Amino acid sequence: MTVTESVTKSTHTRSDVEFGRAEARTAHNYHPLPVVVAHAEGAWMTDVDGTRFLDLLAGYSALNFGHSHPRLIGAAHAQLDKLTLTSRAFVHDQFADFTAKLGDLCGKDLVLPMNTGAEAVETAIKVARKWGYQVKGVPADQATIIVASGNFHGRTTTIVGFSDDEEARADFGPFAPGFTTVPYGDLAALEAAIDENTVAVLIEPIQGEGGVVIPPEGYLKGIREVCTRENVLFAADEIQAGLGRTGRTFACDHEDVVPDIYVLGKALGGGVVPVSAIVANRDVLGVLQPGQHGSTFGGNALACAVGSEVVDMLATGDFQKRADELSTLLRERLEAMIGHGVVAVRVRGLWAGVDIDPSVGTGREVCERLMARGVLAKDTHGSTIRLAPPLVISPEDLAWGLDQLAEVVAGS
Template sequence: MTELSTNADYIALEDEVAAHNYSPLPVVVSDAEGVWVTDVEGNRYLDALAGYSALNFGHRHPDLVQAAKEQLDRATLTSRAFHNDMLGPFCRDLAQLVGKDMVLPMNSGAEAVETALKLARKWGYQVKGIPAEQAEIIVMENNFHGRTTTIVSFSNDPEARDDYGPYTPGFVTVPYGDLAAIEAAITDNTAAVLLEPIQGEMGVQIPKEGFLPGLRELCTAKNVLMIADEIQSGLGRTGTTLACGYEGVEADVYTLGKALGGGIIAVSAVAANKDVMEVITPGTHGSTFGGNPLAAAVGHAVVKLLATGEFQDKAKELEPRFRERLEALIGQGVDEVRVRGLWAGIDIDPDLMTGKEACKGMAKRGVLAKDTHGSTIRLAPPLSITAEELDLVVQSLADTLADARAAKGQG
């Protein structure tokens, strides 16, 4: 067996034996702590992606690692065929954190969305009285909710959708942020409206002020569930516990994930009040691993961190600094910037470079970021980042753009 020692060695092996469903930067991480990671050659990088918000608290946060270690010494899996002593406290405190009565725990974010779709349809039939097999769910253009067959059925991203048909029916797509279009699409058979309060995969697209409150009013008036996918936007990222909370909006159903597992284990959940959640009865939905003791222990530790408000406050405190420094790059190779909390979408001038090229340039300067949709990059550093470390992130982008402009003779 060939000994592996360099980034190139590990990348070559991975390319040979692992499916090519990602196109990662040429960095092989071997160690991580806080906002920093180290590759197999000893190079350090500031992680400005944080696992698409799964690492909101940084790598290996000591409280979360301790919770996992303690639970590993007790019990890891019981299945839901039996009760376990971690599940109740976790669900109670998570429900309280997000202002709901009940929690249905799952594993991945996509599972949480699938669960919410099933919940909405069953509520539509049993509570609203929609005729059998006629329930419709309104979704947004340019959405991203996961990659299951049903979810990609209502994606309009060809890369995510093409060649996975036949597709699941029952979804009506409208432009994101368009209240009039949503109202026009609602019928007596509409069970729910599903949306991301901020579209992360599309490059941190933030709807106009007033859209979320308007949607809340519309859903209430039409007896339609509002489902907010807070898997990326939730749990402190935007300076509020949930992105909906930025405008004081309460959805009927929340899907949660990513940061809920603290970067240690996959944990997701659907949260709703009893009048919605209690249509789920024994045998009608389940998961072998959902709500397992290890996941519940780590998830509970995450909830305790968020209950202090420290991480939400940090994102809110650093947002103006983040925005100001990024907006200073507009006209210097950046076309547009969108910032909410410690989450930013930056549109690079496509005539200067692609988003992937910008991310490669930042990596050479010790900062890891992720491109999306050609010319856009996303920044979502851990909420534990310092102001000085945040400045390093923006400076790495500024230097990358400056070098690209110089190479093209733009000064």
């Protein structure tokens, strides 16, 4: 379809009815936009009424390759006919290829596959602590991990315990100890917080949930240097930022930095199945022994078949290049909105945080107005919306979507 074929969603439709039914029987842990999607392909989604929407969220980067990418769907279909799950009690024929390919992509020895991003973060925490006790020699139960203010690493009780988002934390305590929070982007504060019991620094190279917050230039390189000098692991949470989103394979690549642990998820499953992993060298990940960590579905055959195809697609460099090229269009169009309903923008690759002028409305209200124009995006922290289009989006569709945003924030 052409961008002009998108139509305004009417009221009292089947989508309204289905949305109401879903809300009536679902715990309200999300506040979704009132659209019920039935089909999607590439950068476009279609609701149950046949109304089409341009997807500028891409499942928070889980859909970097767009909806129903034929290579990924083909890999899933082929594997479904053969084997889906054995559990890690046995080895299946997709496992070795996936772990080898992902390890090579990251330049690391070992891979530990899991399912969700939060699971991968929990895995990184456990591995860092065990490394601290067994390799660094930290006294038992004294290991600490440095994290950053404004972080978002998931929603387990451990992870929300070191979040400073009260909405995520309130009424879920008591929380696990062992975490020290420093201001994001403040290398001096991070360095000052390190002591003899510090085992790791866990940082998002770009804070996605925080509103696509990009740290000062040299921050990641500085973390790498400090961690190396102080014998501390650098764990980079690349769950949203990695796998092509920023115009590089990993966001850390923008500063030519290689962390000790890559924490991966979202796009690793190609928008087909949940796939996550941590990737590290043997001197780090080798501390785990049988029975010390696991996951029934982690590294299942279907996940590995899809994940292998994802890595093959990234290995071409085409998706990284496309995100880098489209970044110019995204940046120029968004910066032109500053002073016209937009206060500030932050862009890295095909990823942007857009701070809305309060006089225009909240981020939620802007997203609702965009939905009425056939564009889907998502707000965060009240006044900010995030844009993360699928990397397969055409320049014409991206420009059209940004036209809709410009008109919404300008009050047209």
